[in-house]
Amino acid sequence: MIDFFKMSGSGNDFILIDNREQSLAVGNIAQFVRAVCERKVSVGADGLIIIEDSERADFRWRFFNADGSEVDMCGNGGRCAARFACIKGIAKEKMSFETGAGIIDAEVKGDVVKLRLTDPQAMKANISVMIDGKPLEVSFINTGVPHAVCFVQGLDRYDVFNTGRKIRRHREFQPEGTNANFMEVIDRHTIRIRTYERGVEDETLACGTGAVASALISSSQGLVESPVDARVKSGETLKIYFHKKDRAFQDIYLEGKANVVYEGRIWDEAYKRPQT
Numbered sequence: 001m002i003d004f005f006k007m008s009g010s011g012n013d014f015i016l017i018d019n020r021e022q023s024l025a026v027g028n029i030a031q032f033v034r035a036v037c038e039r040k041v042s043v044g045a046d047g048l049i050i051i052e053d054s055e056r057a058d059f060r061w062r063f064f065n066a067d068g069s070e071v072d073m074c075g076n077g078g079r080c081a082a083r084f085a086c087i088k089g090i091a092k093e094k095m096s097f098e099t100g101a102g103i104i105d106a107e108v109k110g111d112v113v114k115l116r117l118t119d120p121q122a123m124k125a126n127i128s129v130m131i132d133g134k135p136l137e138v139s140f141i142n143t144g145v146p147h148a149v150c151f152v153q154g155l156d157r158y159d160v161f162n163t164g165r166k167i168r169r170h171r172e173f174q175p176e177g178t179n180a181n182f183m184e185v186i187d188r189h190t191i192r193i194r195t196y197e198r199g200v201e202d203e204t205l206a207c208g209t210g211a212v213a214s215a216l217i218s219s220s221q222g223l224v225e226s227p228v229d230a231r232v233k234s235g236e237t238l239k240i241y242f243h244k245k246d247r248a249f250q251d252i253y254l255e256g257k258a259n260v261v262y263e264g265r266i267w268d269e270a271y272k273r274p275q276t
Contacts, residue, residue, distance in 0.1 A: 004266055
């Protein structure tokens with residue numbers, strides 16, 4: 001049996017496992033992740049986080065999408081990992097942890113976690129991509145993971161799943177692919193956002209790095225200024241802080257709730273079964 005926490009970061013849900021004593025011993029980690037993240041037949045989650053020892057920070061994490069792919073960063077997952085570490089006594093309220101995207105700083109205040117992200121990279125504005133034979137204008141930025149951002153009208157009615165799936169695998173963003181964000185600007189400090197997430201291969205209720213990407217792209221076009229409230233699909237609000245100098249962004253923070261849903265144990269039956 002494997003002990004775990006189930007947590008939600010503003011609608012993104014994750015399985016978290018403390019593996020500092022190497023208690024997680026499965027032959028195929030990708031298969032394990034896919035099995036336990038599958039909804040209805042197992043725990044179910046958007047992703048799985050493994051906490052390990054680090055020589056550079058309070059801990060090191062490995063983050064896996066629900067499809068078993070390992071990626072460098074996840075904003076809402078990072079906030080859940082920070083609160084998990086605080087609850088388990090792995091780190092104090094102010095901490096740092098090691099990711100594939102670099103060292104991430106975090107501060108936990110009750111169920112609210114503020115995360116400092118690494119500086120964004122590879123920002124490109126106004127890219128025209130062909131979707132269903134029609135040009136669609138998107139912008140691109142890497143906020144720890146790649147994100148395409150598209151301004152749309154009628155966000156509630158927009159076909160996020162089908163359009164997002166096509167952007168996610170578009171040749172413009174190969175070989176890694178990209179997450180796809182669709183957004184509206186409400187005012188100088190408020191945006192609304194829906195996200196199709198790579199690795200989950202569906203729309204999720206929230207995406208932290210996607211909210212940051214959307215805020216920064218909006219700021220680069222002179223539409224918003226820090227701080228920005230990002231209203232996500234779950235109905236919660238993520239707050240993004242940043243410092244803009246010319247066209248560069250620094251001191252980027254993501255803040256929002258990270259809630260414990262339950263604590264449990266994963267039995268062998270949950271992941272040692274044939275995979276379709």
